[in-house]
Amino acid sequence: MSKQHYEIATYRAQDSVGYLVKRTHSLMVDAMEPVFEARGFTFLQYVILAWLRDGIAVNPRDICTQYRHDSGALTRVIDQLAERGLLERVRRDRDRRKVELQLTPAGRETIEGLIPLVVEKLNLALDDFSGDEVHELQRLLVKLNNRLLAAVEPAKAAAGADV
């Protein structure tokens, strides 16, 4: 029996965390997109480059699971970035199913040029937030993420409960 944060009798869609998250996401994309569009990139293309820079994700699979994006769709976006010479696919002998994505020098230069624009936009959006508020928002979102992940993928969550 879970806590009754929401109750059937009083539930309104506008109060729902689900609605707020969806709306925030849409607004975030709309606010960020012009930054990338001016340079011929999409949000998703930026994300891939950014994660390669940070070394978070090296395989398409990693990006799919972490960013929750479709595998097939991602392949095509990686194609675009590869055609523009921003990254390369490398097959490793260790596990020949996997493709390791590597930034080219041009790719690294590109992402390093985009990061400041993103950081500026984020800071602007969080302008009237205190440092504590930003950290609390991040913490609560991570917490919610973990719970939702467990609900969506019960098996894997039971194995290793880290994200």
Add this chain to the structure above:
Amino acid sequence: MSKQHYEIATYRAQDSVGYLVKRTHSLMVDAMEPVFEARGFTFLQYVILAWLRDGIAVNPRDICTQYRHDSGALTRVIDQLAERGLLERVRRDRDRRKVELQLTPAGRETIEGLIPLVVEKLNLALDDFSGDEVHELQRLLVKLNNRLLAAVEPAKAAAGADV
């Protein structure tokens, strides 16, 4: 000059509120979708019905702006719901451009049946949240929403800054 919550030198995509929000949204959809799918509905269809129940939105336009959804796409979803006899389009003499959406008895019955399932899922996702944490999450998301809205639609935000 805005606050430096994120800094260029230390910025990592995984810390970004943008990433967390996107991931939370995807997970939320994945967690909720089975509830609707079992009854032949999509997330968006539920949202429309829920908002009509709450009286939040009566015009397609209202749903578009509040839920940040495409107008053309919404028209087609409303068509589906109308064909299934869950809502009706009513033209008012007051402003004959607008279409007022009204739940039919069947539509009301449908949404009243779905609400408990949604509430249960939400409560489950927020199970290890305290009441304060839920409220804080909602507050911070609303706050971020307002800032982002101002960034996306500067004109309207200047006029009436309520959401």
Add this chain to the structure above:
DNA sequence: GGATAATCGCTGCTTAAGCAGTAAATGCCG
């Protein structure tokens, strides 16, 4: 060791979101 299952990246196909443009209705401003 050898059969079977699972994983990874990829490719068509389907569906829906996003975009631009249209007609009707209204607001605005002289």
Add this chain to the structure above:
DNA sequence: CGGCATTTACTGCTTAAGCAGCGATTATCC
């Protein structure tokens, strides 16, 4: 009142996301 701009809902078109299935490779289990 009259002309122009704006709003609203809707329609085709384009693009991308989501889905199922494939071959190649690896893990698992008897």
